[in-house]
Amino acid sequence: MIVLVHENNRPLQVLDASLNELKFSVEPSIMETMFALAKTFPDDIIMWCYKTYVKYINTSEISNIFYHKQIMASFSVCKTSYIPKAIGFIDQSVFVNVKYDVRYPTWLMSSDIGGVSAEFLNATNGIKSCQNFDYFLNSLAKLAMPKGLFCYSEPKFLKELPGHGIQTKKASTGELFQFAKQHYKWVWTYMLLLCQIIYHKRITFFSFVRSLFYKKRSVTFQSLEIQSSKVVVNKKEIDVVIPTIGRKQYLYDVLKDLAVQTLLPKNVIVVEQNPSEKSVSELNFLTEDDWPFKIKHVFTHQTGACNARNIALDLVESEWVFLNDDDNRFEVHLLKSVFEKIEQYGVDVLTTEYLQKGETLPRQYNYTHQTGIFGSGCSVVKTESLKDIRFNMALEFGYGEDTDFGRQLRNSGNDVIFFPDLKIVHLKAPMGGFRTKFFHPWEKEKEQPKPSPTVMYVRKKFYTDEQFLGFKCISFFRYYSQQKNKNPFSYFSKFIRDWKLSIFWADKLEQH
Structure with missing residues (x-):
């Protein structure tokens, strides 16, 4: 760990892992100094810290924060961001509404304290330096995050919160429009102008017009060889959750795919629904066939995927749970590959490619990256992460239950990582014949x-x-x-x- 101490966009001194001063010739630019440090100390974490907060650095947690080389993290002591909240007018993503009391995925970086691996900085090309350090940090994270840089707000940087933090600098209106023009599609700059006029009653034509002359920023980096130092798997045991209603043959095919996995699930929890009070289970193959895992079968007259999944989650025994659906198909190595990715990246929640036959991902999604989505039919979650999290029954038979569930996970300190090379085919089977129409x-x-x-x-x-x-x-x-x-x-x-x-x-x- 190397710490670059700064004040008002000026580098002051360089400290070692024991917070003792190192003899290092700092450049006038804090960004240039940071990249120079990366070249001098290529195997270290390059941290930055505002001079007031040096004594609060929690040195014992640094290795836990940066458990692989492609992580960038920071923390705002005053729990506000340099980029104003007005960015929310044009950015609807989960990464904007930061929860500062937990490790939270976000590209909103702070110059108060933070860090990134020297190896990542040395692998980075194309990112232009700028006079404002906060602008640079936010720009780097915003551009690199979709390409596989893992970015977080991390409260564990500090042993304790200082009694009086230095007020976080805010980007000016001009810088806000500049950031929008350089990091979003051009149309969003116009939307930002409109929202500022309508909701903030501010006429910002000058800032808007000036922003039109800025060019897009870009960054490229060579993906690093990642191997997490964080141990997240104690037992390679996983339970599979499948809600089903009227799709007997499709469910059978899913179970057959699970039965030939090179890493078998421990339990498969099937929650079968039929609204008819006189009905009985039609899934005779659950007991008549031989399966290489235990099947927990629940039959209920109450329909609804939220309720069915919640019933199943209460029956999970294993360290990990695979939220599956009754019309999925996948290859024999899926679960084995899932655990390989979990251990490689040190993740607690992952989601897979989930397309119909013939569909392909847009090119920009072909990276392993932090995602704003969550899929209840294609995700694997560490069971302890679900302690106080369930599907929201207020959203039964509507839209948004997956979004709500994913937000609950993130707000409790979990991140959701998308792996495009883990593939599940979603057959989009027709609805079961005995479903009844629910009317809100x-x-x-x-x-x-x-x-x-x-x-x-x-x-x-x-x-x-x-x-x-x-x-x-x-x-x-x-x-x-x-x-x-x-x-x-x-x-x-x-x-x-x-x-x-x-x-x-x-x-x-x-x-x-």
Whole structure:
């Protein structure tokens, strides 16, 4: 560990792992000094720390924070970000609403304290230096995160929080627009301008116009050989959770795929649903066939995937759980490969490629990276991470239960990593023949809410204020292009009525 101490974008001194001063000629630029340190100490973690916080550095935790070479982490002592919250107007991702009391995935970096491996810095090309260190850190993380750099807010950098933190510098309005232009598609700069006018009552034309002259920033880096030092697997034991309703043959095929795995599951938990009170199980093969794992079978008349998965999660015994579906297919080495990735990257939650036959991933997703999605039919989770987490019954038969579940995981200190080379085929089987149509109470009303109240519920629960208002603005334009009424005035009136109805019913769901 090498610590670069700085103040107001100026490097002051360099410290070793014992926080003793090293003789090192610092450059005028803190970024240049950081890259020079990486070349001089290629096997170390290069940390930065504002001079006030040096005495609070928790040196004993550094190796635990950087458990593989492709991690960048920081912490804002005042628990605010350099990039203003207004970025939420155009960024709807999970990475913006940071929970500072846990390790949280985010590209929002702080110059207060943080670090990255020298090996990563030495493998990096194309990232331009800039006068503002905070801007540089946020830019590097924003550009490199989708390509496989793991970025976090990490409270364990400090032994304790200082009584009085130095107020985090905020990007100016001009820098905010510059950041938007350099790191997002051009159209989002216009959306940011519109939201600033509508919601902040600020006319920011000068900053907007000036931003149009900035070019996109980019970064490339050679992927490092990763082997996590964090031990996350004590037993290679995994239970599989499968909710099912009316898909007997599809479920049988899933069980056959599990039965030939080179690393077999310990338990397969099947929750079968049939709403008919006089019905009995149709899954005779669960007991008549011989299976190389224990099958726990629950039959219930209560339908709903959220309820079924929650029932199954309560029956999990193994250290790991595979959230599966009844219309998936996968190769014989899937579970073995899953554990190889878990141990290689030191992850507690992973999700796989989950496409239908003939589909392919867009090129930008062909990296192992932190993802904002979570799939309840294609994810593996460490069981202890699920201690206080279940599928939200308020979202049963609606949309957003996977998003809600993933957000719960992240807010409790877990990250979700996407592995494109782990593949599950989703057959998208037709619904079982004895399913009954569930009607939400708002579906009986003459005026229909828009967006769906379940979607609105999730947005209200997890979005920042700015993200929520940005969602409203984006929805306004998206829905306008989808409906026949092109009169902007009557459309606006209807949009507001539908939006208020959606909020009304979302609030009802919250009281569920």
